[in-house]
Amino acid sequence: MRIDVLTLFPEMFDGVFSSSILGKARDKGIVSLNTVNFREYSNNKHNTVDDYPYGGGGGMVLKPEPIFAAVEDLPVHRTSRSSDDEPTAAVKPRVILMCPQGETFTQSKAEELSAEQHLVFICGHYEGYDERIRQYLVTDELSVGDYVLTGGELPAMVVIDSVVRLLPGVLGNEMSAVTDSFSTGLLEYPHYTRPVKFRDWEVPEILLSGHHENVKNWRLQQSLYRTLERRPDLLEGRELSKKEQAWLEEWKRQKQE
Incomplete structure (x- = not known):
């Protein structure tokens, strides 16, 4: 280019x-x-x-x-x-x-x-x-x-x-641009790195499980929650799956309690 x-x-x-x-x-x-x-x-x-x-x-x-x-x-x-x-x-x-x-x-x-x-x-x-x-x-x-x-x-x-940064070969990890905030229409999920425990604050256990499907679902949940809380306008017109709708309903219920 x-x-x-x-x-x-x-x-x-x-x-x-x-x-x-x-x-x-x-x-x-x-x-x-x-x-x-x-x-x-x-x-x-x-x-x-x-x-x-x-x-x-x-x-x-x-x-x-x-x-x-x-x-x-x-x-x-x-x-x-x-x-x-x-x-x-x-x-x-x-x-x-x-x-x-x-x-x-x-x-x-x-x-x-x-x-x-x-x-x-x-x-x-x-x-x-x-x-x-x-x-x-x-x-x-x-x-x-x-x-x-x-x-x-x-x-x-x-x-x-x-x-x-979107051009092939620019970023070291080609998945970085794919999972950025807004690339999927949602804000990006939270990130953690070492140490597992810092000042009594621990990394979510699911990220340490090694279960890739569960990690993938957790990240999608967190992206949905964060988007609803910070940029609800991004969800307007977005077609949510039944699973995503259920996650958001449960999250709203927990916030009200």
């Missing part, structure tokens, strides 16, 4: 792209992470990338010319046939605008994007974007929540981290 980030502050990504999981994924060649300062594509002598909005109002608006020029100047990403390593046709990128008005980012969206071969993120500043960027360049608009930040860099980092 190739990921390009258009930003006025490429230095913000230096530590993120070279550390932890993202850094290891790049070192392994699983993902190519690149930043582009779109100020370099300004077409005026002052290198400005923003201007006053038509019709008046406060704030500045990002101009379309530098953004379009930066995206159109990106190297064409191609894949190779495994048999003869001959290049295939160019890959059309998903161009993602980080914006408070966008679709709320979710785990399912991360899974969708992880299947792509080329992602381009546009990180804006100032009051907003020239609308023609949305209309004629962008394929997706994403928001990481109902709040406003000074720019799109931090949201882009969040989305990139979430997407890259």
